[in-house]
Amino acid sequence: MSTRFTKDHEWIRVEGEEGVMGITAYAAEQLGDVVFVELPEVGKTVAQGDELAVVESVKAASEVYAPVSGEIIEVNSALEDAPATVNEAPQGEGWFVKIKLSDKAQLDAMMDDAAYAEHTK
Amino acid sequence: MAMNTQGRPSAPLHTPDPGAYDDTFSGSRGLDQAEPLIFERQTYDKTGVDFETPKGTKSRLGALERTEDLGLPGLSEPEAMRHYVRLSRKNYAIDIGLYPLGSCTMKHNPRLNEKMARLPGFSDVHPLQPQSTVQGAFELIGELAHWLMTLTNMPTVAMSPKAGAHGELCGMMAIRAALDARGESHRRRVLVPESAHGTNPATAVQCGFFCDEIPAGPDGRVDMEAFKAKLGDDVAAIMLTNPNTCGLFERDIRAIADAIHEAGGYFYCDGANFNAISGRVRPGDLGVDAMHFNLHKTYSTPHGGGGPGAGPTVLSEALAKFAPLPFVIKEGDSWRMVEDEADARAQGAQPFGRMVAFHGQMGMFTRAMSYMLSHGADGLKQASEDAVLNANYILARLKDVMTPSFDGLCMHEALFDDRFLKDTGVTTLDFAKAMIDEGYHPMTMYFPLVVHGAMLIEPTESESKASVDRFCDTLEALAHAAKAGETERFTAAPRFAPAKRLDETRAARQPVLRWTPAASEA
Numbered sequence: 001m002s003t004r005f006t007k008d009h010e011w012i013r014v015e016g017e018e019g020v021m022g023i024t025a026y027a028a029e030q031l032g033d034v035v036f037v038e039l040p041e042v043g044k045t046v047a048q049g050d051e052l053a054v055v056e057s058v059k060a061a062s063e064v065y066a067p068v069s070g071e072i073i074e075v076n077s078a079l080e081d082a083p084a085t086v087n088e089a090p091q092g093e094g095w096f097v098k099i100k101l102s103d104k105a106q107l108d109a110m111m112d113d114a115a116y117a118e119h120t121k
Numbered sequence: 122m123a124m125n126t127q128g129r130p131s132a133p134l135h136t137p138d139p140g141a142y143d144d145t146f147s148g149s150r151g152l153d154q155a156e157p158l159i160f161e162r163q164t165y166d167k168t169g170v171d172f173e174t175p176k177g178t179k180s181r182l183g184a185l186e187r188t189e190d191l192g193l194p195g196l197s198e199p200e201a202m203r204h205y206v207r208l209s210r211k212n213y214a215i216d217i218g219l220y221p222l223g224s225c226t227m228k229h230n231p232r233l234n235e236k237m238a239r240l241p242g243f244s245d246v247h248p249l250q251p252q253s254t255v256q257g258a259f260e261l262i263g264e265l266a267h268w269l270m271t272l273t274n275m276p277t278v279a280m281s282p283k284a285g286a287h288g289e290l291c292g293m294m295a296i297r298a299a300l301d302a303r304g305e306s307h308r309r310r311v312l313v314p315e316s317a318h319g320t321n322p323a324t325a326v327q328c329g330f331f332c333d334e335i336p337a338g339p340d341g342r343v344d345m346e347a348f349k350a351k352l353g354d355d356v357a358a359i360m361l362t363n364p365n366t367c368g369l370f371e372r373d374i375r376a377i378a379d380a381i382h383e384a385g386g387y388f389y390c391d392g393a394n395f396n397a398i399s400g401r402v403r404p405g406d407l408g409v410d411a412m413h414f415n416l417h418k419t420y421s422t423p424h425g426g427g428g429p430g431a432g433p434t435v436l437s438e439a440l441a442k443f444a445p446l447p448f449v450i451k452e453g454d455s456w457r458m459v460e461d462e463a464d465a466r467a468q469g470a471q472p473f474g475r476m477v478a479f480h481g482q483m484g485m486f487t488r489a490m491s492y493m494l495s496h497g498a499d500g501l502k503q504a505s506e507d508a509v510l511n512a513n514y515i516l517a518r519l520k521d522v523m524t525p526s527f528d529g530l531c532m533h534e535a536l537f538d539d540r541f542l543k544d545t546g547v548t549t550l551d552f553a554k555a556m557i558d559e560g561y562h563p564m565t566m567y568f569p570l571v572v573h574g575a576m577l578i579e580p581t582e583s584e585s586k587a588s589v590d591r592f593c594d595t596l597e598a599l600a601h602a603a604k605a606g607e608t609e610r611f612t613a614a615p616r617f618a619p620a621k622r623l624d625e626t627r628a629a630r631q632p633v634l635r636w637t638p639a640a641s642e643a
Contacts, residue, residue: 035629058625059567083630 003091004107005116010067011091012099014107020098021067022076023055026120028090031057034083039075039096046070046099048106053096055086064096068106074098153619156207159194160636167195192638211619213562215423219584219592223534223565223577224318224366226396226418228508233495234421234488243487248479252458258483259449259456265490266433266449269414272501274405275435279444281481285393288413288432289324289360291445291476295411295436296358296387297328298443298473308357308386314343316367316569318391321360330357337571341367341527341536343377352384358410362391364398366569367527368512368534368577378408387411387439395419396581397509397533400502410437420489431485446475507582508533511589515578518593522600526572533581539574547603549574551611554622558615559595 003013009027012019028034036056046052046066053064075097079085086094101107111119148155180186196204213220220227238244242257252259262280269278279295282288293311300308311325314335322332333351338344342365359381363371371377378388390404390412396419404412417423417430436444447460450468458480459465465472496504509532516525516535524540539549553563553576565577580589602610615621 033626033629035626056629058629060570 002112004067004110004112005119006065006067006110007119008065009120010064012067012107012110014101014104017104018073018098018100019068019070020095022095023064023086023090024116024120025090028087028094031055031062032059033057034086037079037083037086037096039077039079040072042072042075044072046072048103066099067110068099068101069103070099070101072097073100150619153210154203154207156204156211158636159196159204160638162194162196163638165190165192165195167197167200169196169198169201215583218560218562219580219588220423220562221564221578221580221592222562223368223536223579224393224568225423225565226394226415226508226533226579226581227423228396228418228421228581229583230421230423230488231492231495234491237491238484238487240487243483246483252456256456259458261490262449262480262486263451263456265486265493268490268493269433269435272399272403273409273412273435274403275409275412276438277436277441277444279434279436280448280486281445281475281477282413282432282434283477283482284417284430285391285413285415285432286320286324287476288415288434289320289389289391290327291432291434292389292411292413292436292440293324293328293330293358293360294445294473294476295434295440295443296389297330298471299387299440300357302443302471305385308355310353310356312348312351312356312359312381312386314361314365316341316365316571317360317362318366318393321362321389321391325358325360335359337367341365341369341571342371343373345373345376348377349380352380352386354385356381356384356386358387358389360389360391362394363407364394364532364534366394366577367536367571368531368579369527370397370532374407382408393418394533397505399505400498401505404435405437409435410440411435416485416489420492422485422488429482429485431482431489433481442469442471443473444470446472447480449480504582505533508580511580511582511584512578514586514589515580515593518590519596519600522597523576526575534577534579536569536572537576537578538572539576541600542574542603545603545606546608547611549576551614552576552599552603554614555599555611556595558617559599561592561595 003011005011005024009024010021011024012021023031034055034057036054038054038056040046040052046069048066048069050066051063052066055062055064076095079094079096088094215227215229243261246255246258266278266280270276279291282291300306309330310333311322311330312335313322313325313332315337325332335348335351336344343361348359359377361371361374361377363374365371381388387410388408390407390409392404392412392414395414399419411434413432413434414420415430415432446462446465447458448465449456449458451457459468459470462472493501512531512533512535516531519525519535519537522541523537526536526538539552542548542552549566553566556563565575565579567575568577569575580592584592
């Protein structure tokens, strides 16, 4: 399945029941150099729109929201020592968490590539 | 006549080639001295004061006696003096030039304040000396409290908080105590507008609340509909800055106060921008329940010039009895400090606790009192009016070359964003660094977060028209240069500062917070 986007600049890529998510290239560019990422505990259950992580750049600290509801099954702890990865590969190596989705229908209302590109114009 | 060719030439013999020899052997540049950290000097063999080695005392430390040197830097008195004076010359200060740091109110600190603060009855008192010997200091605290309560039309002021954020903490702790006393400890949600100072949400969370952000409307003020939609029986308070950090007066403040009270919550007002309205608006009339002052901004002594800050916090009738210990009261002709809870309860108070070991900052109290008495009620009002006038003058002069974020007049600070730099290759950061080359401390940048690439300029009333004009001329010229494609002027800035462009990212990712000696000398 292709990548989906929120209006708050999170992306999520779902395979089966699991999704991997992070912040978009546009968000990383706007934030500037990321210096710190605070990730949730594995096992935590989140609802769509809940505060999921905090990303701190030279400019500001920003909340990252859960794009979908579900359970956190893995976090990218490599970001703790290498927050720059978020700038280098925001939609690849710089992923934040993996979520086990509780409601896949939530994805339907989210933006696809083209719609997100339009959103950030 | 005989030409004397032996004397000193009075004109340059040749025009030096600019760019040649742009380094020096000593590391100093002109009369601007290179100066290492005091520990980097690596000299331990000197001292400014010689004490004789004590005789006839026997050490009882046994094995605990220190065997190694302390490793304290050794400097003679002139070296110590030079060290700090040299460092101070690398600093920028309100006594050197205009300091347009928005939301910081960097105003001139009248020298009279310093004279008053150094009076021995204020400067040489010890917090533990008998109360009967510090009656004058107590009276000054009481008199200053009277002024602060009068300026705000509030019944109580807690004098002990030591800075703005500490004052916020005081106000929010009073709010929590009041909620607990009402049996409504479940109220934990605090509404905070998105343009708030970062300390507001931090304070709320520190007090055990959690924050809910209120979006700003297109006019830069609180979106009333969004605010009302967030009210509920779990709301503890709203924390609002007025004027807000966009330099705009929250026109709906009365309606906001009524709505939060109706919902059972309290109204915390961040008084950081009180310099815009001091003597003109009384927060008590607006329905505010708690507000801190930044004595060290609004009433001079910016950014701890000469000492730490002070954040007295006024409290409404609903919160007054929860004010923290200690506080001074007048009994007959004498003053007394109420220090313990039983004593406070006998006075009808229910203090939520104590925030400081002793009392507030006597030095700040004295400076603020001196500032207030020398200005008078009319002078304080005039100062606010002039501060607002200066900011609007800047807004008017620069609105065609830079891009103001909101239409209409501003209060004490003018907010611009980076739309005028679009496609120039120059960012807000570059623009700010170029200001350093021009001899100005940059304005507040990238704050508030509600506009893109924010530049927040607060001139204060300290600046004359000539000074503001010179500043505007400079910004105007910089804006034109950016648009004319002189990108290098900005991206290479600061070119003339003691330190060039610093790597802020590396400083944040790999902070070096402590100096450690090189391994070989450790």
